[in-house]
Amino acid sequence: MRKLLWATARVLVIAAVLAMLGLSALLFAAQAIVRPAPGDWATTLRVGPLKMDVGVAALVQWGSTPWIAKQLHGRTLPTRLGDVHLAWDDITQQLSLHCQPCTLRSSSWGGEPLRLQDVRMTVRRNATELRGTLQSGAVTATWHGALRPAGITLHIDVPSTPVAAGYALFANAIPEVATAQIDGTFSLKAKLELPGKALTVQPRLEGMAVQGLGTEAWAQAQSQCSQGLPVAMAKTTLRADSVLARAVLAAEDQRFYEHPGYDLMEMNKALRSNQAEDATLRGASTLSQQVAKLLVTGGERSPVRKLRELLYAVEMEQTLGKARILQLYLSHAPWGATVCGAQAAAHTYFGKRADQLTAAQAVWLAAMLHNPALEAQRWKARGSINLERAQWVAAGLRPLRRTERNQLLADLAVMGPPERTTSRLAGLSKQ
Helix, strand or coil: CHHHHHHHHHHHHHHHHHHHHHHHHHHHHHHHHHCCCCCCCEEEEEECCEEEEEEHHHHHHHHCCHHHHHHHCCCEEEECCEEEEEEEECCCCEEEEEECCEEECCHHHCCCCEEECCEEEEEEEECCEEEEEEEECCEEEEEEEEEECCEEEEEEEEEEEEHHHHHHCCCCCCHHHHCCEEEEEEEEEEEEEECCCEEEEEEEEEEEEEECCCHHHHHHCCCCCCCCCCHHHHCCCCCCCCHHHHHHHHHHCCCCCCCCCCCHHHHHHHHHHHCCCCCCCCCCCCHHHHHHHHHHHCCCCCHHHHHHHHHHHHHHHHHCCHHHHHHHHHHHCECCCCCECHHHHHHHHHCCCHHHCCHHHHHHHHHHCCCHHHHHHHHHHHCCCCHHHHHHHHHHCCCCCHHHHHHHHHHHHCCCCCHHHHHHHHCCCCC
């Protein structure tokens, strides 16, 4: 009897060891299958006590396989997006995913996440073809894709949808949604390549109009940036055709007089540029949006702030017009340390009124605006700023004849702050 018990115990132990080895082999095999490829979008799944990094492309490919999708029915997967609840419909052969709330992150818009209260997605697979829907609030998109041996190509289509419905998704984070009347429609076509993460987007905005934010009051807004300046300088209004105003447009918004407060072309360029892992984040704010940032929203980098700026930019284009928007920007723009406003910048850096600047001096100041604090520190330490940036601004300055542009570029190469501004520059504090 004792021998029988020992034999039975030995068989059970061996079976347990084999089962553990088999389970480990399955887990390692699963990890190998769904392991993120180099550069792939990845998320983390928890399987019991284990954590597993998986590529999004592999997850979609294997998770949409019917015999695997059946096993996912009723399960909840903790991911970086949030808890994703899964359901499988055997009749329609459709997998449903539900995230509530859902947190999205992307290097394209900085470190601030984008939170949606409710996101629902459906997936149907036919051989190597995928299709389904994506919905949040009253915004619905259709999508389709094709499985490739090493990834997935996805096409996403948001049909014409009220802009107000899009903003309603962020009502908890954008207080203006409660008071503003938002008209117009938007649509979107996008293509996403996985695992390469190549994203192309074609957005459209039609008839967007905003009322109720009170930007008409900014017609009388006074800047505090000229405090402490000589009276004659503080009261001087810079004309829209002045060389500094034209240089600022060349530096910050070359299509200022062509767009309605937003520039979809620049947004697309910024999106493409920001996709690289080591990219220096590029903005796409128009001058109108920058005025909204200076007067209302502040400088925090986040998609919600951009959406708020868009509302104000569109309304002020209607209530104030281009000339006043440009004037507001020039009188409030930061020029490093404690310096703000065109008159204060001209006085601090060149000891002149803004309307007395030479073309080279105007371009030098305009070139600082992409990073005022850094350029002010550089000027204080070296007596110069980023020459390459200044040359780029000079190339966009209009109107100039070829001889005038050549002379401007030559002047920039040898230019520095005049001696009489040394004491002013020494007083600039670091940011």
